[in-house]
Amino acid sequence: MSGRTYITTTLPYVNSDPHIGFALELVQADIFARYRKLVGDEIFFNTGTDEHGLKIYQAAEKEGLSVQDYVNDYAGRFKTLPKILGILPEINFIRTTDEYHLKAAQEFWQKCEGVGDIYKKNYKAKYCVGCELEKTDSELVDGRCPIHPNLELEIIEEENYFFRFSNYQQKLLALYEKMPEFVVPGVRFNEIKAFVKNGLEDFSISRLKSKMPWGIEVPNDSDHVMYVWFDALVNYISAVGWPSDEKKFEQWWPVIQFAGKDNLRQQVAMWQAMLMSAGLPPSRQIMIHGFITSGGQKMSKSLGNVINPIELVNEYGTDAVRYFLARHVNPFEDSDFTMERFKEAYNANLANGLGNLVARIMQLSQVNLSVATEKKYQYIFTPDYTEPLNKFEFSRTINYVFENISNLDQKITKTEPFKLIKTNPKEGIELILDLILDLYIIACQLEPFMPQTSATIKEAIKDNKKPDNLFPRKD
Numbered sequence: 001m002s003g004r005t006y007i008t009t010t011l012p013y014v015n016s017d018p019h020i021g022f023a024l025e026l027v028q029a030d031i032f033a034r035y036r037k038l039v040g041d042e043i044f045f046n047t048g049t050d051e052h053g054l055k056i057y058q059a060a061e062k063e064g065l066s067v068q069d070y071v072n073d074y075a076g077r078f079k080t081l082p083k084i085l086g087i088l089p090e091i092n093f094i095r096t097t098d099e100y101h102l103k104a105a106q107e108f109w110q111k112c113e114g115v116g117d118i119y120k121k122n123y124k125a126k127y128c129v130g131c132e133l134e135k136t137d138s139e140l141v142d143g144r145c146p147i148h149p150n151l152e153l154e155i156i157e158e159e160n161y162f163f164r165f166s167n168y169q170q171k172l173l174a175l176y177e178k179m180p181e182f183v184v185p186g187v188r189f190n191e192i193k194a195f196v197k198n199g200l201e202d203f204s205i206s207r208l209k210s211k212m213p214w215g216i217e218v219p220n221d222s223d224h225v226m227y228v229w230f231d232a233l234v235n236y237i238s239a240v241g242w243p244s245d246e247k248k249f250e251q252w253w254p255v256i257q258f259a260g261k262d263n264l265r266q267q268v269a270m271w272q273a274m275l276m277s278a279g280l281p282p283s284r285q286i287m288i289h290g291f292i293t294s295g296g297q298k299m300s301k302s303l304g305n306v307i308n309p310i311e312l313v314n315e316y317g318t319d320a321v322r323y324f325l326a327r328h329v330n331p332f333e334d335s336d337f338t339m340e341r342f343k344e345a346y347n348a349n350l351a352n353g354l355g356n357l358v359a360r361i362m363q364l365s366q367v368n369l370s371v372a373t374e375k376k377y378q379y380i381f382t383p384d385y386t387e388p389l390n391k392f393e394f395s396r397t398i399n400y401v402f403e404n405i406s407n408l409d410q411k412i413t414k415t416e417p418f419k420l421i422k423t424n425p426k427e428g429i430e431l432i433l434d435l436i437l438d439l440y441i442i443a444c445q446l447e448p449f450m451p452q453t454s455a456t457i458k459e460a461i462k463d464n465k466k467p468d469n470l471f472p473r474k475d
Contacts, residue, residue, distance in 0.1 A: 005041045006252040006284075007033045008236055010259045010267070011050035011096065013132075014074035015059040018081045019299065020337060021260065021292050023309035027325045028289060028394060029258040030087045034448035035389050037088075039381065044252045046239045047082065048094035049075045053228030054154075054207070055129050057214040067214045071097060084310055086318040086451055094239045096216075096232055104238035105231045106219045109205075111278040113219075117164040123204065124157040131262070132228050134203065147262055161206040161224060168273035169200045175272060175282055183268055184392050185332040188261060188288040192268045203270070205230040233271045237280065254284035261288050287392045290334040307337055319450035320346050320471065326449050327398045343474055349402060350471035357409050358457055361435050362466035368421050368432055369464055385445060394449075401445045408438050436461055 009029050012022045026047060033045045051071040060070035075095055082091050094101060112118050125134045130148030134156075145151065176182060176193055183189035206224040207215060215225030236255055241248030259267045272282050291298070294305035312321050328345050329335040388396035417435065421428030443457035453470060460467040 003041055004044070004252060005033070005036045006044045006046070006240060006255045007036075008046040008239070008255050008257055010257075010263055011048045011094070011232055011235055012078065013053070013055060014049045014051055014071050014078060015056050016074075018078055018309060020307040020309050020312075021299075023081070023085060023321070024292060024325050024329060025258050025260065025289060026082065026087060027085055027322050028287070028331065028392070030085070030091075031322075031326060031394055031448045032256070032258075032287075032389070032392065033088055034451065038447065039386075043088070043090075044092065044240060045088055045090065046092045046094060046236070046255075047087075048092075048235060048239070049078050049096065050228065050232045050235075051075065051095055051097045052215045052226075052231055053132050054212050054214075055132060055228075057212055058129065060214075068097070071095075081310070084313050084318065086322060092239055094235050096235055100244070101235060101238045102216050103244075104242060105216050105226060105234045107243045108234045108237075108274075108278055109226065109230070110219050112163065112274065115277060115279075117167065117277040118161055118205065119164070120159060120161050122157075122159045123162075124155065125204070127154040127156045129154055133266075156204075158208050158211065160204040160208075160227075161218060161221075162202045163205045163230070163274065163277070165200045165202050165270065165273055168276060169196055171276055172196050172200075172269060172272060179282075182282075182285060184285065184287050188264055188332075189268075192264055195265060196269055200269070200273075203227075229266055229270065230274070233266065233274065236271075236283070242280075254281050256284050257286045259286060259288055261290055264288055288332065290330060290332055292329060292335055292337050294337050296336060307339075312342070316342075316346060316474070317452075317471070319453045320350055323350060323398070323450055326394045327402070329395070331392055331394050346471065347473055351473040353402070353409075354405055354453070355469060355471040357405055357412075358439065358460070358470055359466060360412060361408075361432075361439050362460050362464075364417055364421075364432050365436055365461075365464055366466050368429065389448075398449050401442065401449070404438075404442055404445065408435070408442065411435070411438070 007029050009025050012018070029045070033043050037043050049071070056071060057067055060067040063070060079093055082093070083089075109118065126140070127133070128135050128145040128148055128151060130151050131145060135145055135153065139145070141149070144153065173193070173196055176189070176196075183192065205227045206218050207227060209217070209223055209225050212225065215228065216231050218224040218226060236257070237249065237253065240252040257267055267286055275282055292307070293299065294307060297305060299306045309321060324342055324345055328341070329337070384400050385397055388394070388400070412435065415431055417428055417431045420431055439457065440461055443454045443461070446457075447454040456467055456470065
């Protein structure tokens with residue numbers, strides 16, 4: 001059943017270059033968006049950059065740049081990433097410094113304030129700049145944030161505005177009960193349910209401008225700027241026209257969100273409570289992925305194990321990177337990435353596997369068929385293909401596709417068309433036509449995962465011509 005689907009990634013902070021973890025999220029979201037397009041949906045696909053907050057303010061200061069110049073530079077780098085990763089060209093790119101987003105965030109604030117969910121008080125808290133989140137003692141390991149153990153916690157002691165998160169415990173639990181597939185995978189859903197059942201504390205949603213001037217000004221209080229999470233989350237609705245274009249918003253909302261496991265609380269609890277406060281419907285569904293480690297360790301510049309997705313694409317090609325992220329990275333749990341593992345998968349499954357298969361079949365076709373085949377091609381998505389994709393289990397679907405590739409390879413070995421065409425030309429031609437049909441189906445199945453490769457195979461079949469080596473072997 002086709003309709004409209006709104007899909008968004010989170011917005012990465014612009015305090016460093018794009019990394020492989022965000023490339024994973026962007027590729028996962030794109031695979032799902034392309035799949036929904038193939039089954040007939042209209043798509044609104046959103047990504048962008050999160051450009052406010054203490055982390056960015058400090059990073060700009062460290063480099064001796066104005067904050068605006070700093071975020072402009074990094075936003076430009078992130079804006080090139082979708083094209084490099086073969087993302088749908090119609091993707092929307094929002095910056096939280098865009099004027100219309102600033103106005104939306106202020107309007108959203110006033111909606112929440114209007115129902116009594118925003119108030120001011122003095123407080124003292126431990127704050128992780130890396131997460132841009134307050135931390136309780138129970139969340140700390142040896143007095144540090146477990147996600148950013150290299151960072152000293154900041155102690156914030158000032159008057160701030162707060163959001164009445166505590167008002168929404170029962171409403172959130174009711175939402176989770178009503179929507180049993182709201183968060184995928186179930187293990188993450190259980191985590192957030194436990195968090196909410198444990199009780200919710202109101203959280204700070206502003207900072208004193210005198211201490212941290214880089215943010216959206218709080219409506220009717222020029223001494224405060226909005227806390228980065230409160231501002232950034234609003235991008236999901238401002239991207240589709242809220243509050244100025246009601247028709248566009250109603251056309252696309254609610255959204256399917258892709259986010260990392262470190263965003264679980266913000267996306268599934270804080271954001272949903274904020275939407276309730278503003279009188280807006282909840283998100284449609286939230287897919288939570290794991291982290292990518294390298295050699296069993298968290299990636300860091302100091303360890304020298306950071307994988308740059310742009311450099312990887314430059315050496316191996318866009319679709320090779322998309323293939324690895326889809327098939328060899330668990331969609332939900334942490335996965336390890338090393339160049340040895342990447343190269344091994346590339347040579348075995350792309351150079352020797354798919355690339356060799358396409359060359360064998362199209363060589364047979366080019367030599368033995370005088371013109372491009374007139375065979376009528378139809379492709380219907382099978383449950384083995386669609387059922388995992390509907391659950392965001394990308395590796396299961398692409399494993400199924402590569403089983404079909406392996407089976408087709410075995411079919412060639414068993415039927416020996418290069419011999420049959422000599423002894424029985426009529427049957428040989430029929431066999432080659434069948435092989436081309438099978439290859440065309442594989443090209444269709446690859447389309448959400450490896451769009452350039454899919455298009456190249458289809459073009460080769462149409463022109464009845466063996467393509468250039470799809471995946472040159474890497475030594």
